[in-house]
Amino acid sequence: MSTVDTRTAPRGRDRVARVVLYAILLTGLLVVVGPFLWMLLSSVKPEAEIRQATWLPRTWTLENYRDLFDRLDFPTFFVNSAIVALLVTAGNLAFCSLLGYALAKLAFPGRRAIFLLVLGTLMVPGMVTFVPQFVLVSNLGLTNTYAGLVLPFLAGPFGVFLMRQYLMSIPDDLIEAARVDGAGEWRIFLRIVLPLCRPALATLGILTFLASWNNFLWPLVVATTEDKYTLPVALALYSVGQNRIDFGLLLAGAVVVVVPALVVFLVLQRSFLRGIATTGLK
């Protein structure tokens, strides 16, 4: 990852190329990050200023954020989003690593069939399962419950694929050695396999958390009263609500939705982006 160019083009042309590249990249960065910056700056403007296409607030105010508490119940939505995302993440880490390990390292009848079945569902569009899942959750009496929000997402096929591929690249010696020493299968899984899987678990954990945090359609139809709304649902329903739309409130709400995902991403981005690249190419 050195910044030294291995190619030996003439120096003058390099300089021109460099200027052109910086110009393109900086323009790109402005276009990509600009809307987020504008969102952040506008969320601390009074309502009248937001619709004026300016960048910096003339008057700085936190009123929009106060309104999230006073006029809407954002703390509840935030807690719901967090509960759902954490449960979904924990479930996927546990269930996908168990099955991924079985598929990669344990010989049992039906192993190949299970792998192909799970892999096959990776291709199924969300809309195919959406209606039957809704009918199922309704018939189980789980609409407007945390169980209804979480259950359909607890065991995702992608996680199995990710964990299996990662475990395939780990040599069998350690596991065999523990088995020879007389360690039970659960003990081997908890003490040896899971610690070895840490990078894959991190990637899966971040991906699942972000997907669940940003998930929108399912909670939109399953959560029917405000006490079960997640943040994206609340934000979407408010933005198309019957009342006069308060854009300051909307932007402050958007910031509250974006920031936790952003923090998770920024803190863990190094291993996260590396994980995306390797799983994408596997």
Add this chain to the structure above:
Amino acid sequence: MSRRALTGWAFAAPFMTLFAVFLALPVLASLVMSLTDLRSTDLRNPLAVNFVGVDNFVRLLSDELFLRSMVNTLVFVVVGVPLTTVFGLAAANALNSGLIRLRGLFRVGFYLPVVTSIVAIAVVWRLVLDPQSGLVNSLLGVVGVTGPDWLGSTSTALPALVVIAAWRNFGFLMVIFLAGLQTIPAELYEAATIDGAGRWAQFRHVTLPALRPTLLFGAVVTGIGYLQFFEEPLVMTRGGPLSSTLSVSYHVYNQFGFGNYGYAAAASYVLFVAVVALSVLQFRLLGERD
């Protein structure tokens, strides 16, 4: 059954139980539903449901809104995939050129929209694209152009959503392509330089051929995602104006909302077939990688 087999099944059981109930069963149920006239009102009285064979699929062929949604989805894929791929490739190539500092900053910045909620993105873009006071039309106003009502006009709403999708997703492809670029041996470039190839010639004759599998993979993954596009119109245009941004997934969702469960399932299976076709194409072109 042997001890080994029992252990394997014990490890597989928790996932497979949830998988069977909440994923495999719905996939099958959807197929069965697509062959019936099931409506939301029939759920309490299953005996009222009739088997109608392929009637739903035949009806889809003469459903003008469905055909419209197919065309819109196709446009979204055919324009959106190349656009997203070109942006992703340009960013990856620029960052990999060895001429740029602060690569981490650019990489994180370009990836930002990928991890952002579509609802928040919709809130911001609807304001940014506002015909009177939005940033885009204000900028156009500076150079004397009166910008259109981007999301409110039938001629610009779909193109606007395509561009926003490319804006949102090219960061993902950039990361995939960067990983691919780093596997190209430096000797290839050295040899090309000795042959007198400039940067553009090197890009065309070394980078592009070597990156072909990665490019194809990225394009297919993006295509599968775009075939199912739904959330963008749902939160930004509600499928309008005049169904100009209605997608197949959105049509399924609307039919679900009207209570036409059997019909909605049939429409969703058409989408399924398209996704499978695209995936098969990918495996054919790349060869199976297990």
